Amino acid sequence: MTPPRRRRRQTERPSSPQPPEPADGEEPGSLERLYTIAGSADGARAELDLVTLIVARSAPPPTASPEQAAVLRLSAAPLSVAELSAYLRLPFSAMTVLITELIAAEMVQARASIARQALPDRSLLEAVMHGLQRL
Amino acid sequence: MDFNGSDTLPGPRTEDHLPHTAQAAVKLVIVGGFGVGKTTMVGSVSEIRPLTTEETMTQAGIGVDDDYGSESKTATTVAMDFGRISITDKLVLYLFGTPGQERFWFLWNRLFEGALGAVVLVDTRRLEVSFDVMGRLEERGVPFVVAVNSFPDAPRHPVGELRTALDLAPEIPIIECDVRRRASSKDVLMTLMRFLHSLALSGSLS
Numbered sequence: 062m063t064p065p066r067r068r069r070r071q072t073e074r075p076s077s078p079q080p081p082e083p084a085d086g087e088e089p090g091s092l093e094r095l096y097t098i099a100g101s102a103d104g105a106r107a108e109l110d111l112v113t114l115i116v117a118r119s120a121p122p123p124t125a126s127p128e129q130a131a132v133l134r135l136s137a138a139p140l141s142v143a144e145l146s147a148y149l150r151l152p153f154s155a156m157t158v159l160i161t162e163l164i165a166a167e168m169v170q171a172r173a174s175i176a177r178q179a180l181p182d183r184s185l186l187e188a189v190m191h192g193l194q195r196l
Numbered sequence: 197m198d199f200n201g202s203d204t205l206p207g208p209r210t211e212d213h214l215p216h217t218a219q220a221a222v223k224l225v226i227v228g229g230f231g232v233g234k235t236t237m238v239g240s241v242s243e244i245r246p247l248t249t250e251e252t253m254t255q256a257g258i259g260v261d262d263d264y265g266s267e268s269k270t271a272t273t274v275a276m277d278f279g280r281i282s283i284t285d286k287l288v289l290y291l292f293g294t295p296g297q298e299r300f301w302f303l304w305n306r307l308f309e310g311a312l313g314a315v316v317l318v319d320t321r322r323l324e325v326s327f328d329v330m331g332r333l334e335e336r337g338v339p340f341v342v343a344v345n346s347f348p349d350a351p352r353h354p355v356g357e358l359r360t361a362l363d364l365a366p367e368i369p370i371i372e373c374d375v376r377r378r379a380s381s382k383d384v385l386m387t388l389m390r391f392l393h394s395l396a397l398s399g400s401l402s
Contacts, residue, residue: 064320064353064361067327110310111249111278112221112290114214138213141221141290143278147247148205152273153306154251172219183396185287186312189222190389192283196241196382 109157111143114172122168128159129168136169205247212244214288221288224388225307227296227333228317229325233345234293235277237317237375241382242279242291250275253302274300276307291385296329304332313392314340315384317375320350323361330362341369341391343384367391 116139121130128149135148146156163169226234239246252273274295281289294300294307296316308314314333318326326342333340342362346352353361355370364370371387373380 064351064358065324066361067324067330067363069331069363110223111292111306112223112288112310114218114221114288116216135207138208138216139218140208140214141280141288143249143290143292144208144244144247144280146249147278148207150205150250152250152252183393185222186389186393186396188287189283189289189312190386190393192281192287192289193382193385193389196281196378 109142109160109171111153112141114139114141115145115160116140116170116172118168118170125168129163132159132163133168139172208244214282215285217285218282218288219286221290223290223292223311224385225311225314225338226291226293226317227314227329227340228293229296229319229322232317232319232322232325233375234295234317237315237345237373237381237384238277238279238291238293240375240378240380241281241385243282244280246277246279248275248277251303251306272299272302274303276303296325298328298332301332304336308336308338311338313388314338315388316340316342318342318344318358318362319347320344320353320358321347323358326362330364339392339395341371341384341388343375343387344370344372346372346374367394 115132115136117133117136119133120137121133125133128151131149132145135145142153142156142160145151145160146153149156151159160169160171164171226237228234235246250273252271276292276294278290278292281291283289292307292311294303316326316329316333330340330342342358342364344358355372358364358370359366362370369387369391371384373384375381375384
């Protein structure tokens with residue numbers, strides 16, 4: 062049996078209009094566009110990614126809201142935004158708003174995620190390969 | 197924001213804690229149609245039980261949902277399963293599984309931002325599901341490999357035939373796998389990493 066064949070996508074797809082692609086890679090209507098974080102190493106604004114690691118700076122203070130306290134307890138050891146979102150059952154966009162508030166209040170630290178690079182660092186790729194080989 | 201504390205999952209088990217030395221994380225994306233085995237693959241290599249993060253899009257007129265009740269606001273919720281592999285005491289790898297259908301592409305900007313690369317997981321019984329996905333990845337410049345999940349009752353095609361059917365460039369690896377097996381899933385990930393490494397060496401990754 063011959064498998065079905067893929068036809069290359071055409072540049073024009075009038076039957077399925079695409080949402081406009083914002084220049085910085087954010088989807089329209091997302092919340093965290095309003096909440097970007099200053100202070101990455103190069104002074105550029107860093108945004109929270111699914112895999113940004115979050116670490117609590119302290120135990121939850123009495124003034125913390127229940128949801129803030131939950132994040133602080135969970136992130137006593139480093140934890141990604143995606144994991145926090147999963148454990149707290151909050152959608153990613155809501156999670157980033159909450160974490161951004163905590164960063165602003167200096168209650169958590171966001172560890173720098175590896176910035177998008179046109180050319181991923183070879184040593185990074187090699188480290189991942191070595192790690193996978195040990196699986 | 198609604199927050200219902202009783203609705204949360206139990207937190208990470210003690211053995212699920214990352215060391216305090218963990219500094220950074222990278223991600224790979226596994227993309228494919230429903231039922232193709234994305235979550236199985238994540239689960240077979242993950243050091244934590246697969247978790248689910250959700251994203252909701254509630255906005256009228258985004259475009260992809262125009263066919264479905266464009267008069268009212270559309271609410272699309274997509275669950276992405278993911279897992280984790282500690283690479284070193286400083287570096288962590290996350291694997292995200294995401295559905296490939298076009299109506300979920302609103303997720304992709306965030307998901308692929310900074311991702312090292314992707315695995316397109318293919319079921320030969322529904323090969324056409326992966327066509328648009330590969331076109332989309334090519335448009336975005338996301339490097340990917342193709343992994344054919346070997347379902348027992350699925351038609352087997354020689355790799356050359358699949359490459360022709362998928363219209364894949366000769367350098368893009370195609371690998372057969374059984375994602376239920378950890379070793380096989382690991383092979384797929386290693387194939388992707390070696391491919392990314394070769395692209396980095398040749399300087400052709402854009």
